Amino acid sequence: MIIQGREENMKQVFTDKLKHSLVLGDGAMGTMLNENMKEAICPEAINMSNEEFIESIHRQYIEAGSLIIQTNSFGGTRVKLDAYGLGDQVSVINRKAAAIARKAADDKVLVAGNIGPTGKLMEPMGHLTFQDAVLIFHEQAKALVEGGCDLFLIETMADLQEAKAAVIGAKMASDLPVICTMTFDIKERTLTGADPETVVTVLESMEVDVVGANCGVGPDLMVSIIRRMRSVSDKYLMAQANAGLPRLENNLTVYDMTADRMSSYVSSLVDAGTNIIGGCCGTTPEHIKSFADEMQNLKPRLIPQITFSKLAGKDQTVFIGSEFQTPIIGENINPTSRKHLANAFRNLDSQPAMEEAKAQFEAGASVIDINTGASGVDQEKMMPLAITAVQRAVRIPVSIDSSDPKIIEAGLKIVHGKPLLNSTTAKTETLEQMVKLSKKYGAALLCLTLDEAGIPETAEERFFVAEKMVRYAESQGMDLRNIFVDPLTLTAGAQQNLVMESIKAVQMIKEKLGVRTVLGVSNISHGLPKREGLTASFLAMAMGSGLDMPIINPREPLFRLIRSGADVLTGKDHNAKLYLKENHPQDVGTEKKEKTPEIHEIKEKEKVNLKDKIIDGDSNGLEVIIESLLEEGKESLDIINELITPALEVVGTKYEKGTFFLPQLLMSAETAQKSFAVLKEKMPQNESQHAGTIVLATVKGDIHDIGKNIVAVMLENHGFRVIDLGKDVDSDLIIRTASEEKADIIGLSALMTTTMQQMAVVADKLQQQKLNVPLLLGGAVLTEAYAKSIGAEYALDAVQAVKKAKDILKS
Structure with a gap:
């Protein structure tokens, strides 16, 4: 070359x-x-x-x-x-x-x-x-x-x-x-x-x-x-x-x-x-x-053509296309008609958004739409707070719902994954800004068929607006697979004659522009009685016309049934596998007939469980919950031993099985720490106790400490007194501290092969000084074989470190 x-x-x-x-x-x-460096240097x-x-x-x-x-x-x-x-x-x-x-x-x-x-x-x-x-x-x-x-x-x-x-x-x-x-x-x-x-x-x-x-x-x-x-x-x-x-x-x-x-x-x-x-x-x-x-004799493999679209959350992806289940965009985080959300957002309170996101995810939402628009709400502050709260609760993608580029960018700076920007119009300045933001931060863009003249009446006119937006985005280098169009749903109560124009527009946009389509389906029944039936009928018609993603309430069983049925009839659900999985014979006829309650109405009736709070990593209202447990006669140590510690063990098991990851682990740890802090204030001085004392350090010459810091948090949550000496710590200081503090364990971390040798130095000095303090080692370059070779124990990660530390104290 x-x-x-x-x-x-x-x-x-x-x-x-x-x-x-x-x-x-x-x-x-x-x-x-490393082969030529005698000591660890920069x-x-x-x-x-x-x-x-x-x-x-x-x-x-x-x-x-x-x-x-x-x-x-x-x-x-x-x-x-x-x-x-x-x-x-x-x-x-x-x-x-x-x-x-x-x-x-x-x-x-x-x-x-x-x-x-x-x-x-x-x-x-x-x-x-x-x-x-x-x-x-x-x-x-x-x-x-x-x-x-x-x-x-x-x-x-x-x-x-x-x-x-x-x-x-x-x-x-x-x-x-x-x-x-x-x-x-x-x-x-x-x-x-x-x-x-x-x-x-x-x-x-x-x-x-x-x-x-x-x-x-x-x-x-x-x-x-x-x-x-x-x-x-x-x-x-x-x-x-x-x-x-x-x-x-x-x-x-x-x-x-x-x-x-x-x-x-x-x-x-x-x-x-x-x-x-x-x-x-x-x-x-x-x-x-x-x-x-x-x-020498190999050629690159032919790259397959990818036709489907994708959105991503923190750690998982949603696929949109003819070979995948139709994703539902959950619409409920919108304060427009939900007074409890509007009041919370005015006070920069994101807790209701977190609870609603979790409820929608559990009901089957694939994407969570987040709208913070209400009078008196500082949206540039509230949008990032709401996104952070939602992404603490669920790992699926989010849709950032605002027409203001400043609010959109405030959300984009903290959102994880690949979100959907909901939305832009054909107004030149707005469209240009939104396309730039989509490209810079890696987001899909939702285009509304709306321009300076308002919402066009006919499908042909809406298609013309959509085409203008798509061609502009494409000219700026956007991939068609990252462009979505919403031809807009007008209410049947006020504009019945235009209802079918939305359906026709969906067909035209898909066939002629080759982009994905989205509709706010529930708008069709606004202001009318028995809304669920009308909305469900429109949803079925739209999906039959090729709608890729409906924006609906996923907690309404009828909507979910329509979605799964339409996927069977349009061939997306091969052999009706997902339909049969979601609709067991014993469930037929048992669907709720009453109005689906709002999540805040359910929460008011629930008895909050501290263990579940810690598992979910939800620290909201901990002090009230713990006060209630103490008033019921629970002792502080009983709360720790019967609720907090078992919750952390559940989290550890989920982490080891790969259903929880580092963010969930740390959120649960943070919630447990806050619980301990509340209990410590209520606990008599002589009631406090430690599982053991452990000195932690990243060894001499090594400046990496992320893993060690996570281990420290987990050990503290399991009752250990942790003395964290930091990074690049001399072996003599480690040993002296362990001796002075009567440590039960010394935990050492190293990320570089040149510095892992310092672990052997610590082990040798312990023997020379006849200090019988067990060593627990961890770090990316470490293996169990190396740990055993210097007479130490090895932990793969923070969860294992806690288990090994407990095992060492038992032996």
């Missing part, structure tokens, strides 16, 4: 190459650095102190066959460099990293500006805001462009929200191509629970040029992850697997996959749909050379 200078049309050069052949990336920079600082060494690594990969090399800037954000006291050198370090790679590339291969995660948890799990993250990544990306990179490679992202921030930050710096790869665990989920389908759905909507996976797993699981991505996406894909698992031999880190063994997976990766193959932890120029040999 000969590139004569840095061409302005780099995106075209890059994609042309991918159209016709496989592309070989490089291997691990960190592995090559890897990016070596760009300044020994640029010849970094250049030599790049040249080794080029000689092995790499067509893309990555800059030595994985930890080059201000946040990461701050840990080494180098935060004020972000620009100079990243410019240097790109310049070194540029020199080595000599315009014969492409230089990818490497961008890694900040190491901080994003809101609401942590304190890093989306906008701050965007600025952090933009600062690094800008310097990489100035240094001469040809494209960006954002990698090892564990949180889709952080990945979105990195993509926006990179695109703000340049229009160069963007690759973004996430890291998955052995369950094929990211740290925050997103599956491969959701990852590719979200990132492709942000117009990333290549999506993929790196780190976390070996090539065997990487094949499966890529195959899942390819099944739902026509984007170019990249795979960078680890060379197996690391272990220490004679104080050197060794990975268990040889170059030959790892390259045996190359053909499988290509067959799964990979376009760019590189290596992550443990891979060397030898591995890349072996990959190059395997790739």
Whole structure:
């Protein structure tokens, strides 16, 4: 791949190459650095102190066959460099990293500006805001462009929200191509629970040029992850697997996959749909050379045409198309005719929205529409609060419902996944703003057939407005699969003569424009009695005409029955499998005939259960609930032992089974912490007790502490007294603290193979000082075999850490 200078049309050069052949990336920079680093230092600082060494690594990969090399800037954000006291050198370090790679590339291969995660948890799990993250990544990306990179490679992202921030930050710096790869665990989920389908759905909507996976797993699981991505996406894909698992031999880190063994997976990766193959932890120029040999006679797999549309929540995707069940957009979070919601939103209270979202999801909603529009509501504040509350309660996609671009963007800055923007009109300024927001934040766009003249009467006129909007969005680079049209429903009570125009418009828009259709179906019966029957009739007619997504109340059984029946009759539900699953024979004739009550009416009748509150991660009203339990005669310790601890055990089990993920784990932990805080105030001094004392630390030379911090929260919630020494902690301080505090356990964390050796140092010093304090180890590079080799216990994650800690105290 000969590139004569840095061409302005780099995106075209890059994609042309991918159209016709496989592309070989490089291997691990960190592995090559570790082999020559005697102690843990800032890897990016070596760009300044020994640029010849970094250049030599790049040249080794080029000689092995790499067509893309990555800059030595994985930890080059201000946040990461701050840990080494180098935060004020972000620009100079990243410019240097790109310049070194540029020199080595000599315009014969492409230089990818490497961008890694900040190491901080994003809101609401942590304190890093989306906008701050965007600025952090933009600062690094800008310097990489100035240094001469040809494209960006954002990698090892564990949180889709952080990945979105990195993509926006990179695109703000340049229009160069963007690759973004996430890291998955052995369950094929990211740290925050997103599956491969959701990852590719979200990132492709942000117009990333290549999506993929790196780190976390070996090539065997990487094949499966890529195959899942390819099944739902026509984007170019990249795979960078680890060379197996690391272990220490004679104080050197060794990975268990040889170059030959790892390259045996190359053909499988290509067959799964990979376009760019590189290596992550443990891979060397030898591995890349072996990959190059395997790739010589291979061609990229033909990319299948994807015709369906997608929306995504925090960790799961909703598919919209002829081969999938018709998704329901839940309409109930709208204060227009719900006084309790309007009053709550005026007080910036999002609790009713959370409760309503959960009820609609349980009733079968696939998407939750969120409208905060009512007199006296500060919507720019309320919309983000409502979205956050809804996404705490459910993991499905949301529809951000407002015609004001400012309110829409306020929601987009905090929403997870790929939402639907509901909505824009054909008014030029509004349409232009909404299209820009959709493209920037990766959202689907709902277009209303409404212009300066109002709502057109006939189907033909509505089609004309829809066509104008669709063609404009398409001209701005929007994918037709991300454009939805609502031809609008007018009430039968006032405009009966126009009812069928909406149905005709649905047919015309689908047939002639090739986009998805949406209708606010329940508008048809506004102001009329027996609304459910009229709405259901209109729903059946609309679905028979090809409606893709109705906006209705999913808690109305008749609507759900119409939806499932229409899917059978239109062939979407093959062999009526879903219909039979949803409509058991014993349920026939048992549907509720009375009006479906509002969720707030149900809540007033329910007795709130503290255990369920903790499992749901809902901290609203905890003090009142606990006060009530105490008034009933419950002792504080009984509440802890009979309600809080069992709830946390349920959460832990769900996490291990893969039905709960890190966000749910942390929300439940937060709710439990608040419960403990309330009880502590009520608890007699002599009644307080601890399960045991544990000293936690990230070892010397290691600045990573996300995992350790999560473990600390979980241990505290299970009654342990936790003394957290932080990160980059000297072994002597760890041992001295354990001795002084009479610790029952020492918990150590490491994320780098160079620093995991410090765990052995702590173990040796414990033996030398004859301190019998058990060690519990954790971290991405750790294995149970390594832990056993130094006489320690191993925990895979925070839930296991709690179990192991309890087991240690029992032994």
